[in-house]
Amino acid sequence: MRGVAVIGVGETEFGELWDRSFRDLGIEAGLKAIQDAKLRSEDIDAVYIGNMSAGKFIDQEHVSALVADYSGLADMHLPTVRVEGGGACGAIALLQARLAIASGMYDIVVVGGAEKMTDVGEVQAAEILSSTADQEWESVFGATFAGLYAMMARRHMYEYGTTREHLASVAVKNHKNGALNPDAQFQKEITIDAVLQSPWVAEPLGLFDCAPLSDGAAAVVLCAAEKAHKFTDTPILFRGSGQASDFLALHDRRDLTTMDATVVAGKRAFDEAKLTPKDVQVAEVHDNFTISEILAIEDLRFVEKGKGGPATLDGVTALNGKISVNTSGGLKARGQPVGATGVAQAVEIVHQLRGEAGKRQVVGARRGLTHTLGGTGATAIVHIFERGD
């Protein structure tokens, strides 16, 4: 397989952007990434888009052709691909684009991720998110998306003594990082007490244990590594990628406090990279709920199983801690326009590895990781990146 590098990145601000359409957001992110890579449109071989549910959120399907069209690429007749995989769609689009370049079929692919979630009401948006769980055997009985994660949290508390303070410390850390990210939806620090006192969504998760509904988009330009130096002095190389699936319904999984899909995806990515978790300095993990980040750092082996809560409270995963996790603010503070998530995580890692993350820069960051979930963990995908200069 040919090596593949990221040579350009771009993202919009994230938030409740009433005045911005899906098209506006997708185009802004794409054009920023193309500009960052100093590409001409003739250089582009294909466009891949991660999008979870434009059909339900904005009543528009076929968004891959739409984004290429409105980015001014229609008369180039590029192949465009839209990838769906719940919350993991952006990260899967990245992997598919990486494979397309590695195969030799394409040299340069633009990968975008976008979601416009706030055109529908909050209750409806929550129901759309629930559709990535098992509609027939979970949702129909009244289980919400937050409720399913809450049941993982409850079981983690029971088995490992995790507390609500431990969960809250994830939100506090990610808001602290988000305050340093000018694109983040929430650029304000919060306290443990504020999280504990936020209204219940699904016990033991309160409102501040949950990532928000957001609009936003992100894009990266991928290029065959052998040609990357034509465009940039600091290409960021894919070192390993792993994707895995599991039972769709949470109740069918082997263990309610371990996401086996994350364990397997992480192992596959680290095996390909011939690296271990100790070799990574910065990670963006899928913190759609506070419990999700605790499971992720355990299942990726950054901390021991069961110790994710105390480790977070002790600052192990804080900015410039032992492993800096969610320096962008994560889904919790940067925001979670679902389709954009996996791509936005890669954008943050690229900023970190290039050394251009400003006030939230991880000192000496050379390798970084992204971890993205679909549903309640029926899909997980991990990418490991390294500075290639």
Added chain:
Amino acid sequence: MAIPRFWREIASRYNLIGTKCGSCGKVDFPPRAVCPDCGRKSIGKMQRVKLTGKGTVVTYTVIHDAPAQFELQKPYVMAIIEMEEGVRLTSQVIDTKPEDVKIGMKVQAAFRKLGQEGEAGVIHYGYKFRPAG
């Protein structure tokens, strides 16, 4: 949810019908055409079985932010329940105060209204669980 889509699953939702693998004996719910443990060996050997309805709470939550069709029931308890047969499912726990629900609690299936679609919509029925004994 479309009416045929609900109707298709009535046997399992009304009567807790699952399948038992003729190869390894593992019980699945809802019915599966292929045993996750045995794969191809189990094809054509999956027998229909009715679960006893007795189970134990493995984990639970109290839902406060509910979908539109459950709005009138909130707050309500959702749980993952391990059935006597070993298989797990997701259901509501009723006829008890939320604060009295515990991991390890014994429960028994009951037939109840699950929800209603829209103002004068179709009423869905199925299993919920209540404290056993």
